[in-house]
Amino acid sequence: MAVIGFLGLGNMGVPMVNNLYKNGHLVKVFDLLPAAIAKLERLPVTKSASAMDAVANVDFVISMLPSGAAVEDLYLGGSALLSHISPKTLVIDCSTISAESAKLVAAKAAEKKIAMIDAPVSGGIAGAEKGSLTFIVGGEQADMEKARPILMSMGQFVMHAGDHGAGQVAKICNNMLLAVHMIGSAEALQLGVDHGLDPKVLSNIMLRSSGKNWSLETYNPYPGVMPDVPAGKDYQGGFMSKLMDKDLNLAMDAALATESTTPMGALARSLYGLHCKDGNAELDFSSIQKRFKK
Amino acid sequence: MAVIGFLGLGNMGVPMVNNLYKNGHLVKVFDLLPAAIAKLERLPVTKSASAMDAVANVDFVISMLPSGAAVEDLYLGGSALLSHISPKTLVIDCSTISAESAKLVAAKAAEKKIAMIDAPVSGGIAGAEKGSLTFIVGGEQADMEKARPILMSMGQFVMHAGDHGAGQVAKICNNMLLAVHMIGSAEALQLGVDHGLDPKVLSNIMLRSSGKNWSLETYNPYPGVMPDVPAGKDYQGGFMSKLMDKDLNLAMDAALATESTTPMGALARSLYGLHCKDGNAELDFSSIQKRFKK
């Protein structure tokens, strides 16, 4: 059992705290929004009055925030949270942010002798709820091993990507590739349907052939092909298009930083940008299928 | 045991004939190029003097040609080959051609009471050699079942896509999607490497996450990540870029025919077109990785 300070109670944070509690950890939670904390009302976790309270005397601090600006503000901003964290505490940031932000905060933590890892997740809200998240970790391997039992309380895989920031890089490379094959799958399915093929039959064929990919296998974007995926529920739930859009923006930022060329990634970013501007920001990202319909 | 007339002895045709022979079938072969026939010199198959000879008194005719023009010329051209095929013979065209060509030839065959299916393959030269091809079939299901034992002599899967031409449509949908995730995988790997990640580590992470796809799983384009793939042999062997380019042209033709929108597929077509024009036409299609290198 560990004592954990958990910061950030959004759609991901709440089920993650739930799983930490279920696995016997003592959790102290905080969020800037009282309404967010209220979502945990019935769960016997400590509702801290401030971030500072939540991080006092804990074994681990976990943060799950929506942006690099929020992470920088939390740890480096006015409240100087790092000054309130003991060097014995391991800080785990699970937010998806830029590698630059991750490196910056880890470096500032290091100045105060605080160990920190970046551990963004793959798996979405469903994965957070089922406790089947994948954590992609940047930082010292030894720190990752120390964090592993805690992370395994919330997920299934913990993988080391490299140094500080590498978890973030691997995460956005993955999500850029995901966006590319999701759109590619949607186009291929529609092209087949436009030629009279049954999308189920075509999906099965491509899954047994070289077109196979995660989008097609577990998250088919064409309505009616798979049960229990967002495509079957008017694209409600799942991983919102605006979050994919955010990750693609991070990917493009990363590509600019190293002058990497990513034509498919850039086109995916454009298409999700247009999709969101068109009123689909809250729909699951597989709703890109709708664009190709006649 | 069946008697089979096999037309077209290219890189795919030769190993396919080999596997038919190994599985006990009697094969009569023909190719317009004597040099192609010479490749089968040592194999005790009948070298026919003409396509007409090869298709006389056989249970099945199989054709494996490089283009729709070649297929139309063979069956509908000057030699009027269809007039030399018995209605008892089932014609199996394994070439990758446009759905329009496939439908046209099948319709002309039907006028002469000859049953025909389109059965383009997935799996490449390696699949042809190992006898592990996937056949994607368009035409009557009963005809496919009749052809199944023959096809299973050369492959592992036989899947029904729909009516005449549907095999072709499914094949090019699949290959368009393959091109999309191959390029996407190459971009993602290079983006990670540019940020200091190890391509093996990043590949493993994405294979256990939502970026997973066939290119990454069985055909990693980054040199040094997987043994025994073209990326490890200077992109020699495998599925040539010019063949992917051809399939993408077929996909774009299909998209124009139905006014389908395929932004990712169109970009993939442009990138493979540029890649081939740049002198890489003979390299394996995973060589697209080279373009992204710094």
Added chain:
Amino acid sequence: MAVIGFLGLGNMGVPMVNNLYKNGHLVKVFDLLPAAIAKLERLPVTKSASAMDAVANVDFVISMLPSGAAVEDLYLGGSALLSHISPKTLVIDCSTISAESAKLVAAKAAEKKIAMIDAPVSGGIAGAEKGSLTFIVGGEQADMEKARPILMSMGQFVMHAGDHGAGQVAKICNNMLLAVHMIGSAEALQLGVDHGLDPKVLSNIMLRSSGKNWSLETYNPYPGVMPDVPAGKDYQGGFMSKLMDKDLNLAMDAALATESTTPMGALARSLYGLHCKDGNAELDFSSIQKRFKK
């Protein structure tokens, strides 16, 4: 004064006939739709009962139809119209169709000793009404010169592009480029506006710099920058997005025919395809600006 048979009374055909009449020519018109002919009720031109009637005993036949299929059907279809046209008559097809269709029909006409030119137009409905069209001509230069006075009755420029079909190729090259700089202009204007710039100021700057192009100069897509353009009238009137979409499809067909690589053109085709599927097919093509709005 010439005697002219005019076939095809759509949005372009009607004002073209008007200008022919105004310039003193004797015009015999026909359209498959009686309603189309009715639009010319008050104009003292001969309403023929059939295409055959319209082309009998004329100096020139002019056709202005919506597609290659329509042109092939008119000249080569069941009514065998070419058999009803005298070798003394010069046939001018002003439709925008594929080069292949244009060549085919011209070749069939040549078999009957009938001279034909392809003369697609640039300038849209406004140009047809003002008599300021540009004709881009493929075929014999001598035939173009013979046609010139007639074409100048409807336009301002007559330019020779090359052999039969070359008029069509030049037209679609031009329109592909137009689509590219229209979208590019829309993106650049929105990017500036998103950063707080005044779209008028930015337009002026780019018009005096290297970003200058026809879209920006005469057809600014950002509402409020120029008076009397579709952007100022909710994108009503002008050149409909679906017509641009059609021309981009022709451009892609042409690119496939010669295995030319056109990444920008292909992306433009995708974006106009999505735009039309999204309910904007009837709006002027500068309405692509709307997609980029926040």
Added chain:
Amino acid sequence: MAVIGFLGLGNMGVPMVNNLYKNGHLVKVFDLLPAAIAKLERLPVTKSASAMDAVANVDFVISMLPSGAAVEDLYLGGSALLSHISPKTLVIDCSTISAESAKLVAAKAAEKKIAMIDAPVSGGIAGAEKGSLTFIVGGEQADMEKARPILMSMGQFVMHAGDHGAGQVAKICNNMLLAVHMIGSAEALQLGVDHGLDPKVLSNIMLRSSGKNWSLETYNPYPGVMPDVPAGKDYQGGFMSKLMDKDLNLAMDAALATESTTPMGALARSLYGLHCKDGNAELDFSSIQKRFKK
């Protein structure tokens, strides 16, 4: 006559200094590289020993540097150059950098009561040499008017884009659009040539039609169409592809900052990135034409 401190003696800076001198101004120059200063050996301008010397007691400071990092380092870095500039001096930064950098430096200057404008240029080395540059200005209009006579010594147009940073935004919007129509023109020309058209004839047709744009009009990328452009000199001279690549990276940075969607701009960035990685970074940007050749 004014006294001017000029910092940055690259390919642009040297001819700009030349023109300032020719127009009777007293110029004090500095560059971090002695070799750069040496290029002005024969010109009777003052070679300062440091940036601080160059900016002492002058009416204007002009900087022309290769990147935002260089500009920030110059004005805000270790030497604290702003502390050595009198509030009576007007600072004109002609570098092409991000709007963020431009705003930051201007704000820091304002803290020291120093007026500053951003005035990036359009026109390239040729424009710098001929004194025909266009200056696109961000900052106070009054400051621009004060700078106008100096700028007109080096150019032909001075245009106000808006507030601090707006000059940079307008410049990169323009250059993004330029890249888009340059590539579009190259594609259209090659598509025509692939269909047998003469590139001169096609260029003339498009220049009189709606495809018209600056690239086609003054900088035709197809070899042999225009004299005295880089296309006629193996793409030597002119505006290097790597500089276009840099500007497109700035455009993408700007698009990410405001979450603007620029599909054409993003594709242009990818294509120039690939072009540069392929060994063409030093060639004029119209060399993108080469990629489309068969």
